[in-house]
Amino acid sequence: MKSIQITINLKTILYLVISIVVLYFFFAFLPIPQPIDTGLDPSWKYGISQVSEDGAIFGKEIIFTYGAFGYLVRGAAIEGNFWNIFYFKIFVHLILFGFTIIRIIKSRNIVERIAVGLSVAFPYLISDFYQALQTEYQLLYIIILILSFREFWQGKSAQYWAIGVGAVGGFLLHTKVSLGLQASVSLFLFFAVRVLWGLRTQRGIRENLLLLLDSQLAAATTAFVFLAPQNLGNFGKTAIFLAASMVLGFWVIPKLFNSSHLKVSKDPQTEETQNQSWTVAQKKRDRTEFLANLSHFGTRIIYGLSLLILISFSEPSLFAYIEGYSNITSGYSSSMSYVGSPLELGFALIEILGLLWLFVLVARDGNASFSTAMLLVVLLTFKHGFVRQGAHVIRFFFSMPLILSLCAIQIRPGFWRKFAYGFHLYALLLCVVTYNHYSELYSDYYPQNLARPLTPELVKEKAGYFFNPQNLQNELITESADNLDGVRLPPEIRDVLGDRTIDIIPWETSLVPANRLNWKPRPIFQSQVAYRPYLDFANRDDLTENPRDFLLYNFHAVDGQHPFFTVPATAFHYTCKYQVSPRVPAFVDLPKLPRTMVLEPLSESRCVGERDGREIAVVWEDTAIIEAGDGDIVRASVKAEYSMLGKLAKTFFRVPPVWITVLDMDGEEREYKILTDNSEDGVWLSHLPKNDTEAFELLQGQLPQRIYGFKFSTRYPSLFAPRIQVKLIGYDLGGFRVKK
Numbered sequence: 001m002k003s004i005q006i007t008i009n010l011k012t013i014l015y016l017v018i019s020i021v022v023l024y025f026f027f028a029f030l031p032i033p034q035p036i037d038t039g040l041d042p043s044w045k046y047g048i049s050q051v052s053e054d055g056a057i058f059g060k061e062i063i064f065t066y067g068a069f070g071y072l073v074r075g076a077a078i079e080g081n082f083w084n085i086f087y088f089k090i091f092v093h094l095i096l097f098g099f100t101i102i103r104i105i106k107s108r109n110i111v112e113r114i115a116v117g118l119s120v121a122f123p124y125l126i127s128d129f130y131q132a133l134q135t136e137y138q139l140l141y142i143i144i145l146i147l148s149f150r151e152f153w154q155g156k157s158a159q160y161w162a163i164g165v166g167a168v169g170g171f172l173l174h175t176k177v178s179l180g181l182q183a184s185v186s187l188f189l190f191f192a193v194r195v196l197w198g199l200r201t202q203r204g205i206r207e208n209l210l211l212l213l214d215s216q217l218a219a220a221t222t223a224f225v226f227l228a229p230q231n232l233g234n235f236g237k238t239a240i241f242l243a244a245s246m247v248l249g250f251w252v253i254p255k256l257f258n259s260s261h262l263k264v265s266k267d268p269q270t271e272e273t274q275n276q277s278w279t280v281a282q283k284k285r286d287r288t289e290f291l292a293n294l295s296h297f298g299t300r301i302i303y304g305l306s307l308l309i310l311i312s313f314s315e316p317s318l319f320a321y322i323e324g325y326s327n328i329t330s331g332y333s334s335s336m337s338y339v340g341s342p343l344e345l346g347f348a349l350i351e352i353l354g355l356l357w358l359f360v361l362v363a364r365d366g367n368a369s370f371s372t373a374m375l376l377v378v379l380l381t382f383k384h385g386f387v388r389q390g391a392h393v394i395r396f397f398f399s400m401p402l403i404l405s406l407c408a409i410q411i412r413p414g415f416w417r418k419f420a421y422g423f424h425l426y427a428l429l430l431c432v433v434t435y436n437h438y439s440e441l442y443s444d445y446y447p448q449n450l451a452r453p454l455t456p457e458l459v460k461e462k463a464g465y466f467f468n469p470q471n472l473q474n475e476l477i478t479e480s481a482d483n484l485d486g487v488r489l490p491p492e493i494r495d496v497l498g499d500r501t502i503d504i505i506p507w508e509t510s511l512v513p514a515n516r517l518n519w520k521p522r523p524i525f526q527s528q529v530a531y532r533p534y535l536d537f538a539n540r541d542d543l544t545e546n547p548r549d550f551l552l553y554n555f556h557a558v559d560g561q562h563p564f565f566t567v568p569a570t571a572f573h574y575t576c577k578y579q580v581s582p583r584v585p586a587f588v589d590l591p592k593l594p595r596t597m598v599l600e601p602l603s604e605s606r607c608v609g610e611r612d613g614r615e616i617a618v619v620w621e622d623t624a625i626i627e628a629g630d631g632d633i634v635r636a637s638v639k640a641e642y643s644m645l646g647k648l649a650k651t652f653f654r655v656p657p658v659w660i661t662v663l664d665m666d667g668e669e670r671e672y673k674i675l676t677d678n679s680e681d682g683v684w685l686s687h688l689p690k691n692d693t694e695a696f697e698l699l700q701g702q703l704p705q706r707i708y709g710f711k712f713s714t715r716y717p718s719l720f721a722p723r724i725q726v727k728l729i730g731y732d733l734g735g736f737r738v739k740k
Contacts, residue, residue, distance in 0.1 A: 026097055028453050029124040030462040031089040031134050032472070033077040036480040036513055038487055038592045040526070040558070042076065043509040047525050049075035050512065055230050056521075058174070059321025063523045063538060065328055067174035067321070068229050073136040074176070077476050078513070086469050089135050096120070096138045099145040106149075107409065115405035115424055122431050123398045125453055129446050132395050136176055140377070141402055143169075143183045147190055147373055148406040158211055162191070166215035170222030174229075177325040182380055184219040186373040191215060193369040206293065213300045217307065224311050227318050234314065241306040249299025324523075327534040331677040333387050335531035337654040338559065339715070340389030347430055348386065348393065351400055352378060354423045358407040361420075365412050374403055379652070387654045391442060397434045401427045484514035486592030493598065496583050500549035505574070506556055506563065508593055520548055522570075528558045530567045531675045540569040551578055551599040553699075555692035559657070562672040562688065563695070568681040572635065574599065575684060576607035580699050587696065595692045599699060606701060606735030607633070613728035623663070623711045624726065626686055631730020633703070634686035638679035639725040640712070646719030656715040662688055663709040674712075682729055685710065687736075703736050 036046045044064075049071040051062050058067045066074065071081055072088040100120045107113045120141065127134040143165065146152060152161045165187055173180025191212035198205035221242075225234045311318050355378055359371035378400070385396030404427050408420035432450065439446040452458070465472040487510050489497070494515055501520045504511055506527035512519040522539040524530040530539050551574060557563040564571040584598035613630045626634055640658055642650060649655050660674045662685070670690060674683070687703040689695040694704040712724050 022097075022101070024459060025121070025454075026093075027463040027466060028459045029093070029121075029127070030466055031093050031138075032128065032462065032465065033082060033085045033089065033476060034131065035476045035483060036076045036078065036510060037483045038508065038510040040507050040528070042483075043507050044526050045074055046076040046078070046513065047509045047521065049078050049081055050509070050519070051521060051525070053078060053080045057228060057316045059227070059318070059324050060316050061523065062521065062525070063324035063328070063535060064525075064529070065178065065325060066176050068226065069171070069174045070176060072175055073134075073139070073179075074131060076480075077473070078480075079477075082473050082476070083469075086472070090466075092135050092138050092142070096142050096145075099142055103145055103148070103406075111421060112405075112409050115408060115421060116402075118428060119402040119405040119424075122401060122428065125450055126394070126398065126435060126446070128453060130391075130394055130398075133398055136179060137395065137399060139172060139175070139179060140182060140399075143186065144374070144377065144402060144406065147186070147370055148409070150367065153194075153211075158207070159214060162187070162211040162215040163218045166218030167222045169215075170219035170224075171226055173219075173223045174226045177322070178329070178380060178384075180219075180223070182377055184216070184223075186376050187215045187219070188212065189376060190369045190373040193372045197368060210296060210300070213297075213304070217300060217304055220304075220307055220311070224307065224314070224318055227321060228316055237310055237314075238307065241310060242303055245299050245303035245306060248302050250295045253294060253298050324534075324538075327532045328524075328529060331532040331535075331675075333383070333650045333654045334677055335675045336388050336528075336559070337657055338388045338390055339656060340386075340393070344389070344393060344434070345386060348382065348396060351397075351423075351427060351430065352382065354426075355400065355403065355407070358404065358411070358420055358423070361416050362407050362410045365410060367410050370406075370410065374407075378403065383653070391438045391446075394434060394438060397427070397430045401431065480513070484510060487511050487514045487590050489515050489588065489590070493584060493588055496581070496598070497550055501546075502550045502552060503543070503548045504552045506554065506566065508552075508554065511552055511593070520546065527563075527567050527570070528561075530570065530678070532677050533569075533681055536567045536569045536678045536681050539567060540573045543570065543573055547577075547601050549600065550581065553597045553599050554593065554595065555597075555689070555695040560659075560671075560673045561675065564684040564688065565660075565672055565674050565679070568635075568678060568683045572607070572682060572684055575698065576605045577602055578699065579701065580696060587692075597692075597696060597699065602735070604735075607731050608734035609730075609732030611730050613730045615725070615727045617723040618712060618726055619723055620717045620720075621711060621713055623709045625709045626707060626728070630728045631686070632733045633731040633736065635682040635729040635731075636679075636685045636710075637682045637727040637729065638674065638676075638712075639727075640676045640679070641721040641725075643719055643721060649719055655719050658712060658714045658720075661711050661713065662707045664705050664707050666705065697739070701736055702739050703733075704739060 034042075034045065036042070048064065048066045052068055052071045052075070056062045056068075058064065064070070072085055075081065075085065077085055100116065103116050104113045107116060123133040123137060123141070127138075146161065146165060152158065166184060169180050169183030169187060171180070172183050191208055194208040195205060195212060198208055221238050225238055228234060355374075359374060362368070363371045381396050381399050385393040401424060404420065404424040408417060408424060411417045411420055435446065435450060436448065439448045487508065489511070497515075497517060499518050502517050503520055503522055504525075507525075509519070509521075509525065511517060522530075522542050524535050524539055527539075530536045553574075555563050557566050564575070578599040579602050581598045581600040583600075587594070588596040588598060590596060611631065613634065614627075616624055618624045638660075642655070646655055655676075657673045658676050659671050661669050661671045663669050670688075686707050687698070687705070688707050689698050689704045698704060714720065
């Protein structure tokens with residue numbers, strides 16, 4: 001009796017210790033909202049918060065990779081959204097913690113438990129510094145964990161999981177679009193493989209086909225409903241269509257097909273009548289099954305078609321929202337590419353090859369649906385990390401251990417399971433090495449101590465925030481104010497702007513909260529993202545149709561681009577139709593944003609007498625000459641086409657940057673990255689300012705020195721057509737004057 005009591009006490013102590021450890025980790029990894037800050041990335045984080053607060057319609061008024069609820073995962077905490085962000089982050093944190101604990105409990109041995117625990121803990125360790133791995137990727141990890149539970153997808157509960165995860169995927173489409181697509185498309189692949197497997201084995205076809213339809217209809221429904229979250233009309237429309245579909249599917253259609261009835265003889269005595277009764281009973285069972293299938297599939301098909309019609313003719317448009325996003329993503333591989341360490345890329349490719357082999361093993365051992373769903377996750381995570389190589393690779397390396405550990409769990413015991421755990425150790429080692437490398441390169445952003453979040457002082461601080469979030473909000477308000485001090489305009493400049501409409505080019509939206517400006521953003525409110533004609537023209541047309549009273553302009557660009565090359569059509573518009581404000585005839589120098597220009601509209605365009613010039617084909621590395629007959633001012637529509645190999649590289653990975661070298665009349669050569677996806681829009685070429693002083697003079701109407709020639713280069717010309725097609729567009733001097 002005494003030994004039993006001791007055993008019970010030991011178990012109680014063990015459970016207590018485990019509970020304390022879990023609670024400690026819960027507070028250590030607690031996600032914290034971020035304040036408003038200055039710079040390129042902090043500015044878009046503030047931007048998505050502010051435009052959502054203002055009720056902007058994404059896909060129409062705003063085009064971005066994040067949607068109306070994007071602020072919940074990556075937005076800055078502003079006055080109106082702090083509590084939404086705080087509670088959403090805590091909710092996601094709780095869900096991920098919960099599913100991780102369930103996965104650990106269901107694991108068969110200590111090795112599985114440690115592998116899963118470390119796989120989730122590693123991204124958490126750096127999520128405070130590397131923001132993508134906080135709520136954004138944690139949502140993806142939840143989806144991955146749910147797909148790994150075979151028991152969730154068996155029996156009656158499977159339908160609830162399919163509808164629930166599908167609905168979440170549709171909602172996530174309005175946080176970060178790629179996140180919603182990964183969730184819903186991965187779920188589609190998951191069930192599609194189960195249906196195909198059912199066709200082979202003749203088992204579970206009906207059940208899995210219904211689960212496939214339920215998941216995708218749930219995703220489409222929430223994607224449509226949350227497109228305009230301030231407007232409940234979409235919810236009402238879908239509710240009416242769903243109710244009508246159920247009435248038609250479960251009542252009207254069966255009635256129509258069940259109009260004839262079979263009659264059974266009441267004489268049970270003869271063998272003939274007994275056989276007839278059995279045949280009729282079988283036919284009744286077949287008819288009942290047929291009507292049940294007709295009801296279930298008919299309801300879903302009717303609702304799906306109705307929903308498609310509803311989405312097609314509703315405004316705002318879900319298709320426009322997806323189109324805007326697809327234009328951003330389709331140009332990302334070529335426009336934002338950054339070629340980093342080949343060794344780093346090699347380690348990643350080895351990891352992918354190992355994962356592919358483990359996917360084969362998992363499929364062999366009965367879960368091909370999980371393997372197929374993870375293919376998409378791995379591909380997109382790789383692209384997100386390695387198109388803009390550098391610190392972006394952290395998200396890839398820190399996300400792979402979870403998938404590896406879940407593969408290892410599903411492989412039957414033996415050599416290959418041991419191999420899987422060994423490969424998982426390789427993935428964890430890559431996390432440590434990669435983070436250590438980038439923490440040395442960017443020590444101001446990433447602390448070198450990977451275990452820093454586990455220190456008692458920080459855990460105590462986060463626990464305090466959890467129980468007193470008002471204190472956290474006050475601290476964020478103070479921190480935001482301190483961060484914005486460096487971009488506060490002088491009072492006399494602020495008085496000039498008043499309540500007039502302003503926009504900010506290229507990206508420093510932190511000027512808005514710092515100075516309480518009347519911000520009317522362009523659809524793509526940071527210029528470096530408008531790297532496709534669809535996006536560039538959307539910005540230009542918006543400025544044309546709704547001229548801003550002022551533009552706050554800095555002559556900045558990313559990745560070695562020329563500011564006029566980033567958005568050719570938009571840049572040509574404001575170069576021709578805006579001037580340095582006579583009321584602010586000098587640069588505005590701010591501590592964090594020097595050399596800012598205040599522009600205001602001209603009464604008429606400076607650019608006149610447009611005419612088509614020559615069309616030339618330029619061979620790589622050959623110099624093309626701008627002739628006097630091409631015009632006093634010349635733009636160039638540049639079309640660099642991809643080879644078949646280049647198209648494949650762009651789709652699955654990236655293409656190397658294309659550079660243009662310009663030569664001025666003094667013989668000086670300057671090299672800039674040119675964006676092949678929107679250079680057809682017509683880049684400003686013949687009088688290209690080399691710095692912000694010349695840009696300032698240009699916006700006062702004075703042309704810089706003329707460019708007389710240009711040539712193109714790239715690291716791998718075989719990824720492109722051998723000749724670049726260039727169409728020159730000429731203009732008269734008009735409102736410009738030549739520098740003497």
